[in-house]
Structures are given as structure tokens and as C-alpha cells.
Amino acid sequence: MAKVFFSYSHLDEEHRNQLEAHLASLRHEGKIESWHDRRLLAGSDFGSEIDQQINDADIILLLVSANFLNSRYCYSIEMGRALERHHAKEARVIPVIVKPCDWESTPLGGLLATPRDGKAITTWPNFDEAFTDVAKQIRKVVDEINASSPKGISATASKPVASAFSSDISVSPPRSSNLRLKQSFTEREVDQFRHETFEFIARFFEGSLAELQARNPRVEGVFRQIDANTFTSTIYKDGKKASECSIAMGGMMGTNAITYSNRPSSGHGSSFNEMLTVEHDNQTLYIKQMMNMYGTRETKLTQEGAAEALWAMLIGPLQR
Structure with missing residues (x-):
């Protein structure tokens, strides 16, 4: 059985929860056991326990984001020790890119x-x-490690049942994989996600207009940032306007909305062709597409998914 260690920033905890859920099949098959710092018990020596777990791990997952890189403990201590063991071929380090970062x-690298x-997962x-x-x-x-490890599943299975009740605290007791708790989101977090989504779009x-122009000599793409909450995009073909749009945040449709209009001169709020809103369930924030004029609607869009949905509306007239 391979031991898996999660190294992550607590600001990315929801992503660690989701990754752990997706590894459930490996746990049910008895191929892995995982550990992260939420397993620490009250009164534990935080530093020494984490050091021990990293040193015992067969696989070290680094959940990489700007938050991770900004954390001295994650970057300098946990990642530093993980890479030492990786280069010594004592463990395998797998970077999991959670959010775009350098x-x-x-x-x-x-x-x-x-x-x-x-x-990155969020894109x-x-x-x-x-x-x-x-x-x-x-x-x-995991399969590669378990196949080459003398420890293997058979060694684990051969331990006497009584050892599960041993007083040796170094032995991890059995536990449920159903540990995900309901998450709540503040108005500040919702607002920040909406602003980040608009800026990403x-x-x-x-970038898409520039690439479209580079690939098509007869096409020109023009991007104009009107203000912090509005931008326009226009595609010209042979000098003639082929498609245009204006995308705005907030306005008459409410502060939670990001609207798309293919008639920029009409002004936002009075006319729009698509509207995105920020929603959340008990685990994550996501984007909801309200009208879906092009393509198949996803129930929960990421920032890239939302941008792709709106881009399909702009480029659609040139593809028909």
C-alpha cells in the first residue's frame, strides 16, 4: 500500500477535498492510504509530525497555486524536503497545478x-x-510503486487483527473516507470570484483576438478596455465588421451579473444576449450560464468554461 502525503495551502483546502474524493477508488482497493495536516490530533507536535509523514510517504502531492508558492512552510519546508526525497529516489513528487501561477x-519546473x-485545474x-x-x-x-514495493498490500493484510487495537500510536487506525464538510462562502469571496472571473474573461x-488575427491574414481583432467593468471586442474580416460584443460586470442587471451584448452601442442593462452569475454549492464557487445561445450548457462553469461560452458567441458568426 502506497502512502500519499498532501502538501497544500489551507486557502486551497476545497481543492484538496475534491482531489481526495477522486482518489476514493484507490483507497477502496487498498492501494493507498493518505495523510494531510487536518489529521493532526490536538496536542500533536505539528512540525515533527509533518516531518515524519513526509519522510514516510511514497507519493507526495504538491497542490500548486500562488497561495502555495506564497506560503513559506509549503514552499521552503514541505516542498524542499519532498524534492530531496524525490531526487534521492525515496519518494515520487507529483505537482498538481490547482490554479494558474508561475x-x-x-x-x-x-x-x-x-x-x-x-x-491548472481551475482553468x-x-x-x-x-x-x-x-x-x-x-x-x-501507485501501481508502479505497489508492484515494486516489498511491503505491498499482502504485507499489510498479513498483520494480526489484534494490531488494530495496539497502543502503538504510530499505527494509523482505520477511518472513513467520508470526511468532506459543508463549505460556506462570504459575500467578499463571491465578489472576489466575480471580479477575478471578469478579469480572466x-x-x-x-489573447484570443490576437491569436485569431495571427492565424488569419484577412482578419483583424480589436480589443478595447472601456473601464474597470466593461470591455469591447470587434472582429473585422476584409475590413468589414463581422462580429462585435461588449462584456460588462454589474450594471442594471445587478452586481452579481456579467452580461454579454452583441450590440455594444445599445448600452448594457437595456439589452443583452447572455448573462453569467456567480453561484455556489456547499463545496465550491462556480459560474452559471443563464441563456446559452451557443453550445451545450454546463451546469457549473469554471472561469475558462465561462470565457469559452462567451467567445463562442463572438466567433460564431464567422464560423457559420
Whole structure:
């Protein structure tokens, strides 16, 4: 059985919860046992216990984000020790890129990251698809380790049943995998997510227009930032306006809305073709698409999924 250690920032705890849920099949099959600092008991020596768990781990998952890189403990202590063991071939370190950040310039840049191509989980249109990709890559490593380990599952299974009741506190007792608790989100967190989503969509459109123009000599893409809450995008083909839009945050539709209008001159609030709102369940914040004029509606969009949905509306007239 492979021992898995989670290294993460507590600001990314919801993502650790979701990844742990996606590793449930490996736990049920008896292939892994996992540990993270939420398993610490009251009165534990925090530092020494974490050191011990990292030193015992076969697989160390680093949940990478700007929060992780900004944490001295995660970056300097946990990641530092993890890489020492990785380079000594004592353990396998797997970077799990949770949110976009400058991780390639860190010592992790030389490792193969997950999900595939190191594409951050929060930029996938569907979170579950991203976590499933990570889980499948972890499974391959687990199978490799268990196949070559003399410890294996058989050694674990051969221990006397009485050892489960041993007073040796170094032996982890059996536990449930059903440990995920309901999360709540403040108005500040909702507002911040909406602002971050709008800014992501603006960067997405600016980059997409530039790439569209680079690939098509007869096409010109123009991006204009009107103010902090509004931008316009226009696509010209052979000098003629082929498609345009205005995307705005808030306005007459309420502070929670991000609206798309294919008639920028009409002004926002009086006319729009699509509206996105920030919603949440008991685990995560997500974007909801209200009208869905193009494509299949996802029930819970990531920031990239929301940007793709709006981009499909802008580029649609040129693709028909």
C-alpha cells in the first residue's frame, strides 16, 4: 500500500477535498492510504509530525497555486524536503497545478505536472474532468510503486487483527473516507470570484483576438478596455465588421451579473444576449450560464468554461 502525503495551502483546502474524493477508488482497493495536516490530533507536535509523514510517504502531492508558492512552510519546508526525497529516489513528487501561477520557474519546473500539460485545474471547463485526469495519473504511479514495493498490500493484510487495537500510536487506525464538510462562502469571496472571473474573461478575449488575427491574414481583432467593468471586442474580416460584443460586470442587471451584448452601442442593462452569475454549492464557487445561445450548457462553469461560452458567441458568426 502506497502512502500519499498532501502538501497544500489551507486557502486551497476545497481543492484538496475534491482531489481526495477522486482518489476514493484507490483507497477502496487498498492501494493507498493518505495523510494531510487536518489529521493532526490536538496536542500533536505539528512540525515533527509533518516531518515524519513526509519522510514516510511514497507519493507526495504538491497542490500548486500562488497561495502555495506564497506560503513559506509549503514552499521552503514541505516542498524542499519532498524534492530531496524525490531526487534521492525515496519518494515520487507529483505537482498538481490547482490554479494558474508561475510554477514553471520554480524547482518544480523540471517535473511532469498534472493535470495533463500542466493545465491548472481551475482553468478546465469541468472541474471533475480535471480531477479525474489527475487521479488517473496518480493511479499509474501507485501501481508502479505497489508492484515494486516489498511491503505491498499482502504485507499489510498479513498483520494480526489484534494490531488494530495496539497502543502503538504510530499505527494509523482505520477511518472513513467520508470526511468532506459543508463549505460556506462570504459575500467578499463571491465578489472576489466575480471580479477575478471578469478579469480572466477580458484577458481570454484579448489573447484570443490576437491569436485569431495571427492565424488569419484577412482578419483583424480589436480589443478595447472601456473601464474597470466593461470591455469591447470587434472582429473585422476584409475590413468589414463581422462580429462585435461588449462584456460588462454589474450594471442594471445587478452586481452579481456579467452580461454579454452583441450590440455594444445599445448600452448594457437595456439589452443583452447572455448573462453569467456567480453561484455556489456547499463545496465550491462556480459560474452559471443563464441563456446559452451557443453550445451545450454546463451546469457549473469554471472561469475558462465561462470565457469559452462567451467567445463562442463572438466567433460564431464567422464560423457559420
